[in-house]
Amino acid sequence: MDSKTSSRSFSKQQQKTSGIQTPEAKDLKFSSLSIHKTSKPEPAAPEDLSRSVQNTLKQNIGDISESKKFNASIQKGSGASSSAPGKASGEVDCAVNENIGSQGSSIDQDKKTWEYGSVKNSSVSAKASDGASSLGKTSGSAKISDRADFVESGKSSICRGSTSSDVSDESTCSSFSSSVNKPHKANDMRWEAIQVVRTRDGALGLGHFRLLKRLGCGDIGSVYLSELSGTKCYFAMKVMDKGSLASRKKLLRAQTEREILQSLDHPFLPTLYTHFETEKFSCLVMEFCPGGDLHTLRQKQPGKHFPEQAVKFYVAEVLLAMEYLHMLGIVYRDLKPENVLVRDDGHIMLSDFDLSLRCAVSPTLVKSSSIDSEPLRKNSVYCAQPACIEPPSCIQPSCVAPTSCFSPRLFSSKSKKDRKPKTELGNQVSPLPELIAEPTDARSMSFVGTHEYLAPEIIKGEGHGSAVDWWTYGIFLYELLFGKTPFKGSGNRATLFNVVGQPLRFPEAPVVSFAARDLIRGLLVKEPQHRLAYKRGATEIKQHPFFEGVNWALIRCATPPEIPKPVEFEKIPSPAPSSAGEKAVVNNHMSTASNQKGSDNYLEFDFF
Ligand SMILES: Nc1ncnc2c1ncn2[C@@H]1O[C@H](COP(=O)(O)OP(=O)(O)OP(=O)(O)O)[C@@H](O)[C@H]1O
Numbered sequence: 001m002d003s004k005t006s007s008r009s010f011s012k013q014q015q016k017t018s019g020i021q022t023p024e025a026k027d028l029k030f031s032s033l034s035i036h037k038t039s040k041p042e043p044a045a046p047e048d049l050s051r052s053v054q055n056t057l058k059q060n061i062g063d064i065s066e067s068k069k070f071n072a073s074i075q076k077g078s079g080a081s082s083s084a085p086g087k088a089s090g091e092v093d094c095a096v097n098e099n100i101g102s103q104g105s106s107i108d109q110d111k112k113t114w115e116y117g118s119v120k121n122s123s124v125s126a127k128a129s130d131g132a133s134s135l136g137k138t139s140g141s142a143k144i145s146d147r148a149d150f151v152e153s154g155k156s157s158i159c160r161g162s163t164s165s166d167v168s169d170e171s172t173c174s175s176f177s178s179s180v181n182k183p184h185k186a187n188d189m190r191w192e193a194i195q196v197v198r199t200r201d202g203a204l205g206l207g208h209f210r211l212l213k214r215l216g217c218g219d220i221g222s223v224y225l226s227e228l229s230g231t232k233c234y235f236a237m238k239v240m241d242k243g244s245l246a247s248r249k250k251l252l253r254a255q256t257e258r259e260i261l262q263s264l265d266h267p268f269l270p271t272l273y274t275h276f277e278t279e280k281f282s283c284l285v286m287e288f289c290p291g292g293d294l295h296t297l298r299q300k301q302p303g304k305h306f307p308e309q310a311v312k313f314y315v316a317e318v319l320l321a322m323e324y325l326h327m328l329g330i331v332y333r334d335l336k337p338e339n340v341l342v343r344d345d346g347h348i349m350l351s352d353f354d355l356s357l358r359c360a361v362s363p364t365l366v367k368s369s370s371i372d373s374e375p376l377r378k379n380s381v382y383c384a385q386p387a388c389i390e391p392p393s394c395i396q397p398s399c400v401a402p403t404s405c406f407s408p409r410l411f412s413s414k415s416k417k418d419r420k421p422k423t424e425l426g427n428q429v430s431p432l433p434e435l436i437a438e439p440t441d442a443r444s445m446s447f448v449g450t451h452e453y454l455a456p457e458i459i460k461g462e463g464h465g466s467a468v469d470w471w472t473y474g475i476f477l478y479e480l481l482f483g484k485t486p487f488k489g490s491g492n493r494a495t496l497f498n499v500v501g502q503p504l505r506f507p508e509a510p511v512v513s514f515a516a517r518d519l520i521r522g523l524l525v526k527e528p529q530h531r532l533a534y535k536r537g538a539t540e541i542k543q544h545p546f547f548e549g550v551n552w553a554l555i556r557c558a559t560p561p562e563i564p565k566p567v568e569f570e571k572i573p574s575p576a577p578s579s580a581g582e583k584a585v586v587n588n589h590m591s592t593a594s595n596q597k598g599s600d601n602y603l604e605f606d607f608f
Pocket residue numbers: 004215216217218219220221222223236238270286287288289290292293338339341351352354602
């Protein structure tokens with residue numbers, strides 16, 4: 001028994017679904033809702049910034065610079081993101097940044113894909129009304145559920161035109177996906193399999209998939225392991241009942257999740273292969289992670305906590321995923337072990353974006369990649385990731401062999417005196433440019449998250465931005481190391497009071513390094529503006545001694561702490577063959593699921 005039967009997950013789903021206030025919530029009035037006006041980002045994104053963004057990402061995660069989508073999103077400042085013309089004034093989640101520093105530049109979202117408030121888009125009206133109703137409904141005192149979810153307007157603040165639908169199989173959308181839009185997945189046979197079916201049959205639909213078993217169910221849908229029939233290509237398909245979404249005013253959340261998924265191309269974030277709609281369901285076809293989630297995995301560890309080395313691995317990968325999200329202007333807001341899934345290769349995948357906040361980012365180049373530049377010498381302290389400065393074992397053409405990339409710092413093999421002066425080193429390998437793309441000034445008044453993970457500023461209703469992700473990152477790190485969260489109280493209300501008022505304490509056991517505790521202390525600072533990473537985002541965290549020795553550029557080549565046993569897909573019994581049968585199965589299954597919210601155990605699948 002594990003994650004999904006834990007009280008946290010169980011009550012989360014039950015309460016969220018029912019929308020019932022817990023008794024203790026009635027008189028809790030932490031949040032007072034107000035509307036924040038947003039400020040305009042600076043225009044102008046010089047071309048070298050564009051290159052720097054790509055370089056930084058390239059160094060971090062590989063060949064992202066080839067990403068068409070990302071290239072397209074980096075534009076010369078046009079003011080496109082400076083206002084939200086179609087946005088209702090009552091929407092509170094819109095977040096716009098101001099520039100950091102004098103070299104401020106902005107990364108405007110691709111107009112095509114990130115158009116604000118495009119009133120032409122039919123989805124916008126749905127957003128607006130959904131947002132408005134939830135705003136009206138929720139302003140005032142707080143509803144407390146395990147995953148508190150006060151205001152959904154966040155999802156309506158910045159609308160992306162649905163033309164971004166590069167992976168749609170909806171009949172209304174003629175564009176379809178190819179790996180062109182997701183260069184990280186260029187060699188993925190699943191794309192090809194989908195493409196073959198498309199060429200043969202036109203748009204994909206539910207009938208093209210065999211639903212093998214239910215992997216779990218969340219607040220807005222159920223996730224099924226499915227095979228693209230006859231291809232031996234397996235996917236996780238999230239099936240959402242449109243009627244149920246509409247009646248529970250969750251359409252916006254579903255739309256947010258889909259739009260965010262469409263925009264992602266990162267090794268530690270989900271790939272959305274396609275999505276389509278049936279009369280009753282909206283379906284997202286994603287990559288399947290057979291390793292379960294980190295909450296489940298933690299329960300299986302001796303003492304129910306991970307060894308520090310394993311924690312370092314997982315949180316390092318999560319950090320890169322969050323950095324990428326922030327660069328896209330996405331504040332994740334729902335980090336917790338349950339949402340970190342383990343891929344077949346043991347690397348992680350951050351999931352569940354329905355609570356995320358989208359906002360404009362304003363990346364700032366704080367250090368150019370030019371090795372001769374004066375600021376570099378002066379600010380060498382900011383040089384976060386010297387990319388394989390020594391001829392290392394970690395420059396490998398592929399990820400075939402486990403590398404030493406996750407072991408002691410490349411520098412450390414040499415004594416200080418043996419090291420070459422920085423300028424010389426710089427002549428050998430260009431250091432990374434340093435870029436801050438932290439949506440620090442994002443402001444949301446939404447009350448979303450899971451109690452034990454909520455940041456104090458969310459609880460106090462002060463408005464929050466990307467710093468909430470660094471708070472949750474601290475809680476996440478704490479939980480993986482110690483097997484529990486730091487502010488858990490006897491009930492939800494007590495937990496919230498603890499988060500706001502109780503000092504951080506560490507248990508005596510297990511013993512964890514000073515560096516780990518120091519990092520947690522830096523992250524769990526109650527005032528967001530004094531919190532680690534507030535200003536420079538993930539860059540600050542990467543430089544913390546806890547991560548000494550991590551080769552950020554090649555983490556995905558590092559050996560994971562644990563690799564899941566291969567799934568024997570063939571042994572899973574075949575479901576009913578007809579597509580009508582499948583629909584009925586989903587139908588039945590979903591109604592069962594909605595009666596049993598939260599009772600899912602990742603390992604206890606229901607077989608059809
Ligand atoms: N790509 C995937 N591969 C394997 N299992 C998945 C995948 N995506 C989701 N799951 C599992 O399916 C279950 C439901 O996921 P889902 O994202 O719908 O809900 P959730 O994470 O509980 O959150 P929410 O309530 O916000 O929807 C989870 O238990 C998750 O572990």
